Amino acid sequence: MKILLLGKNGQLGWELQRALAPLGELIAIDRTEGGDLADSEPLRDTVRRVAPDVIVNAAAYTAVDKAQTETELAHQINAVAPGLLAQEARTLGALLIHYSTDYVFDGSGDQPRPESAPTAPLSVYGRTKLDGEQRIRESGCDALILRTSWVYAARGGNFAKTMLRLAAERDQLKVVADQIGAPTGADLLADLTAHLLRAAHQDRSLCGVYHAVASGETSWHRYAQHVIARAQAKGLTLKVSADQVQALASSDYPTPAPRPLNSRLDNTLLQQRFGLVLPPWQTGVDRLLDEIL
Numbered sequence: 001m002k003i004l005l006l007g008k009n010g011q012l013g014w015e016l017q018r019a020l021a022p023l024g025e026l027i028a029i030d031r032t033e034g035g036d037l038a039d040s041e042p043l044r045d046t047v048r049r050v051a052p053d054v055i056v057n058a059a060a061y062t063a064v065d066k067a068q069t070e071t072e073l074a075h076q077i078n079a080v081a082p083g084l085l086a087q088e089a090r091t092l093g094a095l096l097i098h099y100s101t102d103y104v105f106d107g108s109g110d111q112p113r114p115e116s117a118p119t120a121p122l123s124v125y126g127r128t129k130l131d132g133e134q135r136i137r138e139s140g141c142d143a144l145i146l147r148t149s150w151v152y153a154a155r156g157g158n159f160a161k162t163m164l165r166l167a168a169e170r171d172q173l174k175v176v177a178d179q180i181g182a183p184t185g186a187d188l189l190a191d192l193t194a195h196l197l198r199a200a201h202q203d204r205s206l207c208g209v210y211h212a213v214a215s216g217e218t219s220w221h222r223y224a225q226h227v228i229a230r231a232q233a234k235g236l237t238l239k240v241s242a243d244q245v246q247a248l249a250s251s252d253y254p255t256p257a258p259r260p261l262n263s264r265l266d267n268t269l270l271q272q273r274f275g276l277v278l279p280p281w282q283t284g285v286d287r288l289l290d291e292i293l
């Protein structure tokens with residue numbers, strides 16, 4: 001099996017390089033190696049030249065606030081390029097694996113959303129990611145679209161690492177407490193991808209959209225507290241302790257892109273259809289902290 005991995009150096013791409021390596025011939029590229037999602041023609045050429053059995057797209061425009069003004073580029077990378085990959089996958093009979101986000105939803109209510117829940121993105125990032133999903137579906141290719149949330153990894157930038165940095169530098173830390181979701185490790189997602197890829201490559205009826213998040217829920221505020229408490233317990237000196245992190249309402253933390261309040265995704269379908277277990281979010285976050293501290 002020949003696998004083409006795009007975005008090999010992102011949080012998820014890096015973990016996928018590890019997790020997909022045993023499955024076959026892995027061709028992992030970044031934007032400088034023929035895998036620039038901003039440039040359609042060379043990207044198409046790359047896919048045709050490699051002629052993979054599976055395309056795994058870990059590349060994306062993920063700067064949520066910047067996307068509000070860099071709309072064209074976000075649209076090209078998150079919507080047009082995945083659509084192109086899907087068309088090429090369709091022609092090749094290849095399986096496409098792609099990732100989407102909790103930000104395709106408006107975040108109303110307080111229950112975990114199943115895959116079938118109506119989408120209504122609040123931000124440009126969310127809209128472009130949804131557009132990408134739709135183009136993939138319309139292409140008619142065999143695809144797995146994994147919607148995940150609040151991704152972190154030892155390598156790359158993420159909220160947990162930002163909180164550790166800010167708690168060391170600043171005298172106070174204010175974090176929104178009314179946005180609820182599940183931090184999900186790139187390592188877990190990569191390992192899941194390997195299992196799903198094997199299953200769906202054999203049985204294409206498993207293709208579709210799945211919510212792929214760690215189990216349980218938290219707020220960004222409690223997530224920050226968890227990370228800081230754990231770091232202090234390990235002897236790290238910080239200026240702000242866990243109980244000093246101030247809880248804010250989203251309305252008191254204005255950002256260019258609005259974020260959904262309810263980012264809970266129901267992961268039951270994936271667990272049942274593939275016979276897998278998605279561990280609680282704390283398991284992966286504690287492992288991250290053991291690794292980076």
Ligand SMILES: NC(=O)C1=CN([C@@H]2O[C@H](COP(=O)(O)OP(=O)(O)OC[C@H]3O[C@@H](n4cnc5c(N)ncnc54)[C@H](OP(=O)(O)O)[C@@H]3O)[C@@H](O)[C@H]2O)C=CC1
Pocket residue numbers: 007008009010011012013030031035036037038039057058059060061062077099100101102129147148149150151152156157186
């Ligand atoms: N991060 C998160 O919290 C969440 C992410 N997701 C989704 O998961 C997937 C993986 O995200 P994650 O690994 O966290 O993201 P990262 O931001 O860590 O990585 C994104 C990768 O995309 C690459 N990239 C950006 N622009 C281009 C381009 N024009 N051509 C080729 N590559 C490009 C980046 O390359 P470079 O390093 O060169 O800039 C980087 O390697 C994405 O689909 C994302 O939308 C879903 C929910 C949450």
Ligand SMILES: Cc1cn([C@H]2C[C@H](O)[C@@H](COP(=O)(O)OP(=O)(O)O[C@H]3O[C@@H](C)C(=O)[C@@H](O)[C@H]3O)O2)c(=O)[nH]c1=O
Pocket residue numbers: 062063064100101102103148149150151158159162166174175176179220248253255259
């Ligand atoms: C740095 C900081 C952020 N916040 C808030 C802003 C935001 O609502 C929340 C998280 O901040 P971030 O900038 O990490 O959030 P953001 O970049 O929006 O994270 C999102 O990224 C994209 C790619 C996704 O797909 C989502 O699942 C989600 O992970 O915390 C504070 O309240 N205080 C702070 O000091």
Ligand SMILES: [Mg+2]
Pocket residue numbers: 062063064
């Ligand atoms: Mg961010």
